[in-house]
Amino acid sequence: xxxxxxxxxxxxxxxxxxxxxxxxxxxxxxxxxxxxxxxxxxxxxxxxxxxxxxxxxxxxxxxxxxxxxxxxxxxxxxxxxxxxxxxxxxxxxxxxxxxxxxxxxxxxxxxxxxxxx
Amino acid sequence: xxxxxxxxxxxxxxxxxxxxxxxxxxxxxxxxxxxxxxxxxxxxxxxxxxxxxxxxxxxxxxxxxxxxxxxxxxxxxxxxxxxxxxxxxxxxxxxxxxxxxxxxxxxxxxxxxx
Numbered sequence: 077x078x079x080x081x082x083x084x085x086x087x088x089x090x091x092x093x094x095x096x097x098x099x100x101x102x103x104x105x106x107x108x109x110x111x112x113x114x115x116x117x118x119x120x121x122x123x124x125x126x127x128x129x130x131x132x133x134x135x136x137x138x139x140x141x142x143x144x145x146x147x148x149x150x151x152x153x154x155x156x157x158x159x160x161x162x163x164x165x166x167x168x169x170x171x172x173x174x175x176x177x178x179x180x181x182x183x184x185x186x187x188x189x190x191x192x193x
Numbered sequence: 194x195x196x197x198x199x200x201x202x203x204x205x206x207x208x209x210x211x212x213x214x215x216x217x218x219x220x221x222x223x224x225x226x227x228x229x230x231x232x233x234x235x236x237x238x239x240x241x242x243x244x245x246x247x248x249x250x251x252x253x254x255x256x257x258x259x260x261x262x263x264x265x266x267x268x269x270x271x272x273x274x275x276x277x278x279x280x281x282x283x284x285x286x287x288x289x290x291x292x293x294x295x296x297x298x299x300x301x302x303x304x305x306x307x
Contacts, residue, residue, distance in 0.1 A: 085233070109292040121283065121298035128293050167235060173292045178224055178241040178249055181285075181296055185235035 078103045078170045082184035089158045090192050096143075097153045097187045099168030109171040110144070110151045111181065116164040124166070127151065155189075163191040196220075199284050199299035206306050212271040214302050216284030222297075223289050225267035226251075227259065230281040230301070239282075242267055243289070274306045 079102040089095035101110070112124040127135045127144050134142050139159075143152045155162055165188050169181040200215035218225065224243050228236040238251030240259040248259050256278060260268045267286075271278055281303050287296040 082235075119281070119301045121285075123295045126293050126295070171292050175243075175289070178226070178243045179287060179289060179292060179294075180224075180226055180238050180241050180251065181236075182238070183228075183236040185233060 078105075078108075078172065078182050080168055080170050080182055080184035082166075082168055082187050084187045085185070086188045086190065088190040088192060089155070089162075091158055091160060093158055094154060094156045095158055095189065097155075097166050097168075097189070099151045099153070099184055101149050101151065101168075101170050103149065103170065103172075105172060105174070107173050109173070110142075111169040111171065112140070112142070112151075112153045113167045113169060113183075114162075114164045115167065115186075116161075121167075125153065158191050160191050160193065163189055165189070197284055197286055197297050197299040199282075199302050201302050202300060204302055204304045206271075206274050206304065208274060208276060208306055210271075210274045210306075212274045212304070212306075214269040214271075214282055214284075214304070216267045216269070216286075216299055217265050218267075218284075218286040218297070219265065220286060220288070220297065221264065222286035223264070224287045225261065226285040226287075226296070227257075227267065227269045228283045228285065229253065230283055236283060239269065274304075276306050278304065279306045280304060 168184040242261040284299040
């Protein structure tokens with residue numbers, strides 16, 4: 077099974093500043109999909125951003141962008157102009173194109189982001 | 194508004210009880226999943242189903258079983274609850290489509306086994 081590693085259990089950022097959350101993964105597949113999910117205190121998992129491995133261009137969604145380095149197997153999330161509502165647990169996830177896994181997401185252990193005023 | 198609904202947000206059960214966690218989705222998704230979430234361990238896949246009456250083991254199936262009699266409903270069963278099954282349980286669903294399809298999650302059931 078593919079391994080997803082988030083090396084930062086906790087991160088802190090000041091409001092309006094920029095923060096980058098790290099994610100690396102291990103796979104022998106050449107085609108796959110990567111995701112960042114956010115879990116606020118309400119516990120509701122929310123998709124933040126997604127990236128197809130065959131796309132060289134980094135995905136962007138408003139204040140959220142990724143730095144996808146396929147050769148390095150790295151998929152970091154950058155949050156610009158941080159807001160108090162960004163405080164949450166962030167999970168990096170890998171999805172194989174192989175249907176044997178039911179297209180299940182394989183998650184990292186998460187990074188808890190604290191946003192200070 | 195799409196929804197995955199889990200029947201309980203909080204449950205307290207006794208050791209040895211049979212426990213049912215229910216999940217219903219209204220998006221006509223083929224794929225449904227049960228994850229367990231523990232601090233410092235992230236989300237781990239227990240079981241998944243890609244069709245009615247079909248089920249496959251995930252990474253940590255021991256002590257659990259599942260049932261999918263209808264497309265919209267996926268149940269997780271703890272045959273004989275134990276204290277090490279105290280955890281947060283998350284249900285999710287997605288369409289098979291292309292691999293970049295979004296998975297939608299329920300709000301989780303926090304289960305305590307005493």
